[in-house]
Amino acid sequence: MNQRYSIDNSVRLGVGALAMLAALVMCLAAFIVVKEEREYWQAEITSNYRHYISTLVYQEFEALSKVNEIIAQTPENHDLLEYASTELLNARYSVTKLRKHDVSGVLFQNNDGQAVSMNAVFNPRLLKLVSQRFVTVEGFKFDNHVDYGMVFVEGRIFLYNTALIQQSSAQKSLGTVTVLREVTSDMLDRHSQANGLTFDVQYTSASHRVVKVSYLNGVEIRVTGQSDTESNFKIEYQVTYSGGQTQPASFLVYVPLSEPNNKIWVLPVIISALMVMTTLMLWGIIRQLLVHPSLELLRLINEHDRKKIDEIKQQLPLELERVYRQFNTLYEDVERQSRFSDLLVEAIGDVIITVNQESEIDYLNPAAVTWLGFSEEQLIGQPLDMYVSTRDDLTSGIAHWLYQANVNKKRIETHAKITVLSNMDTCFEADVICQPIDLMKTKNGSSSAVIVIRVNKKRQCDYRQNGC
Structure with a gap:
């Protein structure tokens, strides 16, 4: 069985499906574009912060170098070092004095x-471990020179700076002084707050208990890893120094993801919303240009006022106006044929009566009205068997014929003697056809059966007798 459909629903579904497909393609394209832009942004960020990390590290070295320069150029220290006044040097740079200079430790060495x-x-034990990387073993030559770098010991990290101590008058070298500054969480937090980032240092190797890495000959900082979290972008930088060796700790930078970078779905959602709006606009245009004119065409077909017909026709597209003209031509042809058929039925001398499902009179031709002897207004809607009856025993009667036609959908052809209510003393010998018909709309209702009576002859009879 074929399913019916409407233009309105079909266009709506078609436009909706097309819009969904277009939105899907656009969202996919937007997602790819945003993803590519994000990867490009990450690559730029990674490169920029590699230089930034290097700058921060060397800034800390420079600050530590200034502190050490003051210590190395203090004349009192020259004398104390020259005469190996250990106790006085220890007292001069006590724990309190070290904190005042913002350093974690100090080491004076002779030539x-x-x-x-x-x-x-x-911890003094930790200091002893650190000093082992600076103090020369007896019997080995000491290379007295300026240096800076990092010391890694038992999970802790220290920046160091070594400066020469010389007598200003004779330019005589007296030894060296090395200051240490621990990389603490406070230091990292200070840089993080100043730059809006999060800095950290992470141990990557535990193979050495104490490692000293000199930055004097330069180091290379390279990216070894990057990853995303919900709120930031993590970058890991590894430092490689002379000989291709890698320091046992990496620098970490956590870049907070800004709204455009973190909300990767925003652009696809905006595009989807625009596609929905475009779909609604497109649907409104199609409805205005196609569906609404179709409804107007339907109203035009059912309109009979000539003035309104002309007004509606002016609103129709040219194609629908041609459809209406064609339809109107066909309708007028059918109407002419219908009028001709009505005239033909009215002109026929046979009695023609149609009834509805309840066997009530729905239509009579003029011959039937004359034969029954009542006005059309009196007959319409009345049971036919109240006005017509059979007078012989050879036929089953008018009610039976109508039942066979209306209920069993059978055609009845018979010869019968009939009387009518208006003239009971006259008996009509007639040929009768009673036939079912598809529901036929009339001005009085819907007919389901037609009965045709052709009167052959009539004669007088006594209605009180059963026979005729």
Whole structure:
């Protein structure tokens, strides 16, 4: 069975499906574009912050170098180092003084590389481990020179700076002084707050208990990893120094993701919303140009006022106006044929009567009205068997014929003797056809059966007798 459809629903579904497909394609394209833009942004950020990390590290070295320069140029320290006044140096750079200079430890060495004085704010055992990377073993030549870098010991990290101590008058070298500054969470937080980022240092190797890395000959900072979290973009930088060796700790930078970078779905959602709006606009245009004119065409077909017909025709597209003209031509042809058929039925001398499902009279031709002897207004809507009856035993009667036609859909052809209510003393010998018909609309209702009576002859009879 074929399913019916409407233009309105079909266009709506078609436009909706097309819009969904277009939105899907646009969202996919937007997602790819945003993803590519994000990857490009990450690459730029990674490159920029590699230089930024290097700058921050060297800024810390420069600040530590200035502190150490003051210590190295203090004349009192020259004398104390020259005469190996350990106790006085320890007292001069006590824990309190070290905190005042914002350093974690200090180490004075003579020209032989031996420690003259060392003190620190941290554990003395840890200080001893650190000093082992600076103090020369007896019997080995000490290379007395300026240096800076990092010391990694038991999970802790120290920046160091080594400066020469010389007598200003004779330019005589007295030894070296090394200051240490621990990389603490406070230091990292200070840089993080100043730059709107999060800095951290992470150990990557535990193979050495104490490692000293000199930055004097330069180092290379390269990216070794990057990853996304919900709120930031993590970048890991590894430092490689002379000989291709890698320091045992990496620098980490956490870049907070801004709204455009974090909300990767925003652009696809905006595009989807625009596609929905475009779909609604497109649907409104199609409805105005196609569906609404179709409804107007339907109204035009059912309109009979000539003035309104002309007004509606002016609103129709040219194609629908041609459809209406064609339809109107066909309708007029059918109407002429219908009028001709009505005239033909009215002109026929046979009695023609149609009835509805309840066997009530729905239509009579003029011959039937004359034969029954009542006005059309009196007959319409009345049971036919109240006005017509059979007078012989050879036929089953008018009610039976109508039942066979209306209920069993059978055609009845018979010869019968009939009387009518208006003239009971006259008997009509007639040929009768009673036939079912498809529901036929009339001005009085819907007919379901037609009965045709052709009167052959009539004669007088006594209605009180059963026979005729």
